[in-house]
Amino acid sequence: MNKTEIFEKERASGYNQFVETWIPNYHYFLDRLPKLLRETEHKDLLVVGCGTGNEIERFTQASGHWEITGIDPSPEMIKQARERLQNFKNVNLIEGLLTDLDAGKKYGAATLLLVLHFLADNGEKQNLLKAIAERLVPGAPLVMLDITGDKDQIKQNLKILRLLLPDGLDEEQIKNRLFRIENELHYISEKRLSEVCIEAGFEPPLRFFQSAVYMGWITSKRVK
């Protein structure tokens, strides 16, 4: 059983505005995902914690045909994804946890964006990553975006994040958000992320993107 972080009410309805505001370069990252995965052999994508469908939308606009399965435990997030993506026959959206999804079917690639930092480093992160590995073909790529760093790195990158935020935000709101990242979210160091991925059956991940505290990683399911 995976732990979940349920997004509801304003957190769900205001989600897209939230990421736009607080994650500099988030759209740049999303827009490049189909390019990044274009050499994937089996274009059968598993989008874990798909939320409102931000990353799925990019794959529906990509050249080349992707079959996409998005899964998310938050009813209000998946509802928004359903409304937004209802016209796409190649998109299958599931409300639930990855462990509810048949492990018999194997996907050719996966994404895990902005999910891992909600799970504690007490086995929860590994459990989710293992559940992903079990549903991928050997060698399949996994792209992650996550708050990453050791305490000192996070402290310094939060100062950078503050500088990069849009003008006109409420100071109290900024303070609260930065406090939450530093003290309440379960970020881990780059070294620890690598260990957790290896334990779950992936290759050591490569950091290919960074925007302040947010790091983009690519790895692949280990070929035994």
Ligand SMILES: C[S@@+](CC[C@H](N)C(=O)[O-])C[C@H]1O[C@@H](n2cnc3c(N)ncnc32)[C@H](O)[C@@H]1O
């Ligand atoms: C910050 S949102 C990210 C949504 C989307 N990936 C994006 O980048 O816009 C985090 C999502 O993770 C989902 N989530 C929480 N716990 C989860 C778990 N154990 N497995 C998969 N998704 C989970 C939440 O429901 C929420 O929709």
